[in-house]
Amino acid sequence: MTISSHRNLAIILGLILAGLVSLFSLIGLDINHVDFYKYIIVEFLSVFLVAYILIYFAVRGLIDKKIKPIYKIINAGNKTGTEFYKDLEDKNLVSEVEREVAIWAGKKVREIDQLKKMEKYRKEFLGNVSHELKTPIFNIQGYILTLLDGGLEDVTINRKDLERTEKSVNRLISIVEDLEKISRLESGQLELQYENFNILDLVKEVFELQEMRARNKNIKFCLLSNEKAVMVNADRKKILDVLANLIINSINYGQENGKTTVEIFDMDNQILVEVSDTGIGIAEKHLSRLFERFYRVDKSRSSNEGGTGLGLAIVKHIIEAHDQHVSVRSNEGKGSSFGFTLSKSKPTQK
Numbered sequence: 001m002t003i004s005s006h007r008n009l010a011i012i013l014g015l016i017l018a019g020l021v022s023l024f025s026l027i028g029l030d031i032n033h034v035d036f037y038k039y040i041i042v043e044f045l046s047v048f049l050v051a052y053i054l055i056y057f058a059v060r061g062l063i064d065k066k067i068k069p070i071y072k073i074i075n076a077g078n079k080t081g082t083e084f085y086k087d088l089e090d091k092n093l094v095s096e097v098e099r100e101v102a103i104w105a106g107k108k109v110r111e112i113d114q115l116k117k118m119e120k121y122r123k124e125f126l127g128n129v130s131h132e133l134k135t136p137i138f139n140i141q142g143y144i145l146t147l148l149d150g151g152l153e154d155v156t157i158n159r160k161d162l163e164r165t166e167k168s169v170n171r172l173i174s175i176v177e178d179l180e181k182i183s184r185l186e187s188g189q190l191e192l193q194y195e196n197f198n199i200l201d202l203v204k205e206v207f208e209l210q211e212m213r214a215r216n217k218n219i220k221f222c223l224l225s226n227e228k229a230v231m232v233n234a235d236r237k238k239i240l241d242v243l244a245n246l247i248i249n250s251i252n253y254g255q256e257n258g259k260t261t262v263e264i265f266d267m268d269n270q271i272l273v274e275v276s277d278t279g280i281g282i283a284e285k286h287l288s289r290l291f292e293r294f295y296r297v298d299k300s301r302s303s304n305e306g307g308t309g310l311g312l313a314i315v316k317h318i319i320e321a322h323d324q325h326v327s328v329r330s331n332e333g334k335g336s337s338f339g340f341t342l343s344k345s346k347p348t349q350k
Ligand SMILES: Nc1ncnc2c1ncn2[C@@H]1O[C@H](COP(=O)(O)OP(=O)(O)OP(=O)(O)O)[C@@H](O)[C@H]1O
Pocket: 178, 245, 249, 250, 253, 254, 277, 279, 280, 281, 282, 290, 295, 296, 297, 298, 302, 306, 307, 308, 309, 310, 311, 312, 313, 336
């Protein structure tokens, strides 16, 4: 019902009422009286006017009391009183409110779904965090109890137990650091410090840092690029983190006597960095979930390697914060390839 139609309603009802009253008054009036028509017309017009005003304001009062509050709620107070009445002039009020209520209800259902999803995610996250922290904490507790139970005096045990305790403490520190990194990346608190640098130098730096780890498994490092220097514009420290995560994975999930290759491809304004290994590979069904926090292909296997399942989630966050892409290809039993893009440094920035 638009404002004009509730005006129409007042007119129609006013006319009917005025007609009826005039009709009844006809019964008691003399049709031959000189003022007969004058009287009827005056009566008709006065009844019509009074009825029109009463009906008009009654309907408007009803709208103000019942419909306007609903309209205000669904528009979350976005509309002023004047805008509301302006809306009424253009729209069919009842169907408009009905339509808006349906849209509003749909929006609320989606919001509730989203909140439920986030709640599930939060619960899962808390569960995962406590699960990951439990192992090193229980280990530390075990070593301390052995030391307290007389191990402290036993030279064959005390040093070994303290070394194991230290290892578990380091594991706790690394989990907490990873969680901190993730939460800072996710809340957008971490600002990227863009600079121009040679990605080949950075790869060599990470190779040096991980040399010991690779030597333990007799894994060879190899860097392939057609250029001597490939300048990129990115946050050097964060990209070092990315490369370290991918190269450590290539060793942890690589085969003994294998090879880790980093290859740089030129792609116009970007470069593609690909870290490939000759390791155990990943089955197709896991690939889409690999970058989720805490996701591990084989929990028992990677806990032997000390993995928390946060490394690739951090990699993805860092690369996406640079507005770049990360991807994975793998051949189960043969090896995997993780690639990410970076933007080249512009000539003027060099
Ligand atoms: N190069 C690889 N080859 C085979 N599997 C891999 C490779 N990289 C990652 N994965 C699989 O993906 C999972 C997730 O890797 P991610 O680096 O996120 O976690 P993680 O290595 O288990 O722990 P961390 O948080 O210490 O890195 C690993 O547990 C492993 O199962």
